[in-house]
Amino acid sequence: MDELMELLKGRRTYRxxxxxxxxxxxxxxxMKAAVMASSAANKQPxxxxxxxGDNKVRQVFEHTRWAAALSPAEGQPKEGERPVLYIAVIQNMNINPNCDTDAGLAISNMTLAAWNHGVGSCILGACNRIKLGEIFGLTDDQKLHSLVAFGYPSVKSRIVGAQQGESLDYYLDENRDYVVPKRKLSDIVTYF
Ligand SMILES: Cc1cc2nc3c(=O)[nH]c(=O)nc-3n(C[C@H](O)[C@H](O)[C@H](O)COP(=O)(O)O)c2cc1C
Incomplete structure (x- = not known):
């Protein structure tokens, strides 16, 4: 159990x-971890x-946006620090058009399985779905749900407790490592 909690703690967003x-x-x-995720009615949409590969990851990178809380100079990965792998999560609308939870669970499994091998990730909701859909050759029944970037991190990231009312924006410390404020349990959990 301790191992799982350590894995969850380390599985941060890496950019x-x-x-x-x-x-x-x-x-x-x-991919095995993605397939093992729960799926509504087990439809697996x-x-x-x-x-x-260099050319393909470069092509995809052009249509992604990184680190909304930071300036582009701080948050956008530069040449030589960009991800080496992307996995696009595709919704097959003819199977189940309402699959946000399925996608979230699959992505969670994927990023955890990657981190178990020291491979970091960044979920990219902010991507140009039209352009990427064209690049990937998606059909009318398919939509790009999310893109997930992967690679061995060259940066660290750590969680700190956020005080109530304090900004939840992540930031870079003096080493350019990420610091991610998370709400305190005492602020968000009640027992009924
Ligand atoms: C649905 C979703 C979409 C996200 N989209 C982006 C994105 O487009 N670009 C980015 O740099 N980070 C993106 N992220 C990463 C979040 O910024 C990150 O999860 C948050 O700052 C907390 O950091 P943590 O993952 O280390 O806890 C996304 C995360 C989620 C869950």
Whole structure:
């Protein structure tokens, strides 16, 4: 159990990466973890597109936006620190058009499976779905739900407790590592 809590603590959002390939066996684990996620009525409306290789990841990067809480100079990964792998989560609308929870659970499993191998990730809701849909050749029945970026982090990230009323914006410390304020349980949990 302690191991799981440590995994959850370390599985933060990472936005700067080493330029080192993620082994196929790890990609396989990430995808096995996605398939193991719960799914409403077990319909499993999601499919996945794996993007690897310099030219393809560069093409996808052009249509992503990073770190809304930071200035582009601070938050946008620069050449030499960009992700080396993306996995696009595709909604198949003909199977189940309401699959946000399915997607969230699958993404959670994927990012945890990756972090279990030291591979960090960033969920990218802010991406140009029209352009990426064209690039991926999606059909009329398919929509890009989210894009998830992966790579070995070249930066650290840690959680700090947020005081009530304090900003929840993440920020960079003096080492350019991420600091992520999380609400305190005493502020958000009550017993009925
Ligand atoms: C649904 C969703 C969409 C997100 N979209 C983006 C995004 O487009 N760009 C980005 O840099 N981070 C994105 N993130 C990452 C969040 O900014 C990050 O989860 C938050 O700052 C908390 O950090 P943590 O993941 O380390 O707890 C997204 C996260 C979620 C859950």
């Amino acid at each position: 700067r990466f080493e330029q080192r390939k993620v082994d196929q066996s790890i990609v396989d684990d990430i 999601l499919s996945y597109i794996i993007v690897e």
